[in-house]
Amino acid sequence: MENMLYLGIDGGGSKCRAVIASLEGEIVGRGVGGPANPLHGFQKTLDSILDASLKALEDASLTSAIYSKLIAGVGLAGVNLPGLYKQMTEWQHPFAKMYLTTDLDIANIGAHDGSEGAVIIVGTGSCGFVNSSGHKSIFGGHGFPIGDKASGAWMGLEAIKHTLLALDGFSEQSSLATKVSEYFAVDNALALSEKMAGRSSRQYAKLAKIVFDCADENDPSALAIVNQGIDYITKMANRLLRDNPQRLCMIGGLTDFILPRLSPELAAHFVKPIEQPEIGALHYAEQCWKSVHKQSA
Amino acid sequence: MENMLYLGIDGGGSKCRAVIASLEGEIVGRGVGGPANPLHGFQKTLDSILDASLKALEDASLTSAIYSKLIAGVGLAGVNLPGLYKQMTEWQHPFAKMYLTTDLDIANIGAHDGSEGAVIIVGTGSCGFVNSSGHKSIFGGHGFPIGDKASGAWMGLEAIKHTLLALDGFSEQSSLATKVSEYFAVDNALALSEKMAGRSSRQYAKLAKIVFDCADENDPSALAIVNQGIDYITKMANRLLRDNPQRLCMIGGLTDFILPRLSPELAAHFVKPIEQPEIGALHYAEQCWKSVHKQSA
Numbered sequence: 077m078e079n080m081l082y083l084g085i086d087g088g089g090s091k092c093r094a095v096i097a098s099l100e101g102e103i104v105g106r107g108v109g110g111p112a113n114p115l116h117g118f119q120k121t122l123d124s125i126l127d128a129s130l131k132a133l134e135d136a137s138l139t140s141a142i143y144s145k146l147i148a149g150v151g152l153a154g155v156n157l158p159g160l161y162k163q164m165t166e167w168q169h170p171f172a173k174m175y176l177t178t179d180l181d182i183a184n185i186g187a188h189d190g191s192e193g194a195v196i197i198v199g200t201g202s203c204g205f206v207n208s209s210g211h212k213s214i215f216g217g218h219g220f221p222i223g224d225k226a227s228g229a230w231m232g233l234e235a236i237k238h239t240l241l242a243l244d245g246f247s248e249q250s251s252l253a254t255k256v257s258e259y260f261a262v263d264n265a266l267a268l269s270e271k272m273a274g275r276s277s278r279q280y281a282k283l284a285k286i287v288f289d290c291a292d293e294n295d296p297s298a299l300a301i302v303n304q305g306i307d308y309i310t311k312m313a314n315r316l317l318r319d320n321p322q323r324l325c326m327i328g329g330l331t332d333f334i335l336p337r338l339s340p341e342l343a344a345h346f347v348k349p350i351e352q353p354e355i356g357a358l359h360y361a362e363q364c365w366k367s368v369h370k371q372s373a
Numbered sequence: 374m375e376n377m378l379y380l381g382i383d384g385g386g387s388k389c390r391a392v393i394a395s396l397e398g399e400i401v402g403r404g405v406g407g408p409a410n411p412l413h414g415f416q417k418t419l420d421s422i423l424d425a426s427l428k429a430l431e432d433a434s435l436t437s438a439i440y441s442k443l444i445a446g447v448g449l450a451g452v453n454l455p456g457l458y459k460q461m462t463e464w465q466h467p468f469a470k471m472y473l474t475t476d477l478d479i480a481n482i483g484a485h486d487g488s489e490g491a492v493i494i495v496g497t498g499s500c501g502f503v504n505s506s507g508h509k510s511i512f513g514g515h516g517f518p519i520g521d522k523a524s525g526a527w528m529g530l531e532a533i534k535h536t537l538l539a540l541d542g543f544s545e546q547s548s549l550a551t552k553v554s555e556y557f558a559v560d561n562a563l564a565l566s567e568k569m570a571g572r573s574s575r576q577y578a579k580l581a582k583i584v585f586d587c588a589d590e591n592d593p594s595a596l597a598i599v600n601q602g603i604d605y606i607t608k609m610a611n612r613l614l615r616d617n618p619q620r621l622c623m624i625g626g627l628t629d630f631i632l633p634r635l636s637p638e639l640a641a642h643f644v645k646p647i648e649q650p651e652i653g654a655l656h657y658a659e660q661c662w663k664s665v666h667k668q669s670a
Contacts, residue, residue, distance in 0.1 A: 215542075215543075217566075218537050222566060246608045269516055312543070
């Protein structure tokens with residue numbers, strides 16, 4: 077165990093974050109690499125993990141020769157799928173050890189600084205995760221366009237659907253439809269549908285702010301969308317609370333839009349996240365390593 | 374004009390139908406080629422049109438030498454988009470003349486045997502089209518997943534969304550959720566979302582029958598989906614009727630499921646389609662040719 081270091085990896089759809097810490101927990105380096113969502117590119121994910129790790133090593137004035145001294149905790153989307161988990165664990169990685177878990181697990185560990193708890197993540201997508209008494213459960217997170225209610229992409233999709241109906245004269249005009257049409261500089265449904273062809277969930281998610289803005293101005297169509305989202309998050313939070321998590325956090329880009337709209341009773345259950353997911357990955361590496369070390373001692 | 378023939382082309386996402394007729398209207402040959410939706414493959418569309426035409430010529434005991442004697446009426450999806458219309462008209466086709474219009478226009482002309490009128494198409498997608506006093510309008514048809522309410526793909530998407538929520542415990546259990554889960558042989562939301570990843574609108578549309586079956590058994594979740602669809606088709610029909618079309622037809626794979634669910638007053642406006650879209654394309658070629666011929670006479 078001499079000169080060993082912990083490596084925390086938070087893989088994500090747009091970037092991969094790496095952080096290196098001493099066994100005593102002192103952070104010595106950080107690095108950022110490219111996209112690392114194995115559902116959207118397996119080899120790219122491996123490359124991004126190595127790239128981010130190398131940058132973190134460089135930041136710590138170390139070289140890739142240290143790879144073999146790293147105890148890695150890696151959080152990635154999709155590794156709750158058995159096939160992807162197996163594929164990832166078969167990777168001939170250069171680290172001393174790699175402990176693999178989901179992006180949700182490390183986000184949860186980070187949010188609660190190593191303790192158990194629950195998180196609701198609401199950004200481009202949406203998802204709930206709870207770890208209580210060692211039992212982990214995931215809810216939602218089924219992706220665009222079939223799931224992830226209340227997420228930015230879902231809000232954008234609902235806004236587009238409403239706007240197309242309004243432009244065709246099949247639903248009432250609204251400030252939401254007007255603002256979405258202005259955003260895309262279109263004045264008819266055909267032009268809007270053409271603009272949306274092949275757009276990613278991330279591009280739909282950019283419309284979420286318009287939906288919240290219109291809801292703040294009491295536009296009925298926007299309020300209907302927001303209220304559906306809030307209803308879903310309320311169900312999600314109540315479901316997570318049934319497992320009696322020690323703490324409950326909301327994280328992700330829509331947190332500040334959604335938390336204030338929950339009922340005060342429900343909002344009171346939420347506390348602020350303590351650390352970022354990559355720190356959660358560090359904790360995960362440490363927890364797994366110590367657990368094995370204890371067993372073999 | 375000696376030995377000239379009319380060629381009708383109905384391009385579609387799964388196949389291209391060609392039919393050849395004499396100037397007197399006698400059908401002499403038919404052929405079927407591959408997919409011909411220029412939105413999903415431009416060169417493939419041209420190939421399929423030529424292939425279907427050649428097969429129709431062979432069926433009429435003619436050869437490709439006759440290409441230059443053909444007055445073609447071609448109906449294709451997407452050519453209401455200016456860019457695609459231009460691209461198609463710039464095609465160095467081998468025909469004497471090519472008159473290009475939308476798949477909706479030829480479906481409408483066919484349904485009314487050359488007369489003006491309106492159609493609602495409800496199959497994998499959904500769309501409304503009206504041609505009245507020479508004025509043509511399209512409603513809906515904005516594609517999956519943003520539009521095409523009441524279509525098979527829309528019904529399937531709503532069924533999947535409901536089933537995922539039910540499997541996660543966020544909406545009531547239902548026979549719809551049970552049957553969709555059985556169809557995909559899954560018992561949890563993660564497995565279902567995995568099965569749906571990357572599925573086409575056509576594959577979603579296969580679930581429409583399950584939705585209608587469950588609605589027939591008064592499953593509230595299925596009824597809610599079907600009623601939303603019927604509400605949309607009702608709005609669509611009322612919009613088309615505002616233009617006072619001479620006739621109104623419903624065509625497409627869901628016709629027999631939807632027509633009986635409309636109000637009797639509305640259903641009374643619908644008449645049976647007379648001919649198929651490829652015959653509409655023939656009529657279109659004839660109308661365009663005669664119109665030009667008259668002008669130049």
